[in-house]
Amino acid sequence: MNSPTVWPNVLWVHIQGLGGYFVSYRKLEQLIAACSTLIGFYPNLEVLDAVWSMILQEAQRYTEDALCRLEVIWEQRYRYLSERQLS
Secondary structure (H helix, E strand, C coil), X not given: CCCCCCCCCEEEXXXXXXXXXXXXXXXXXXXXXXXXXXXXXXXXXXXXXXXXXXXXXXXXXXXXXXXXXXXHHHHHHHHHHHHHHHC
């Protein structure tokens, strides 16, 4: 039996309905793009908050600029979902 390949700096990203792909932490721009896309797909505040918590747990992998960019995208989605809940 072959042992599984371990890639410590690679993330598997799967977006329902769009498929999946590998993103290397070494290619930070791709990771930011993947996170941005994921944030835009979350349908409710609970899931959005849970994902943001996960992103913050991995914050040491991001540059300060990258984390700020993701935070702006998260805040926009949060406002949008909050306004929809009030309607």
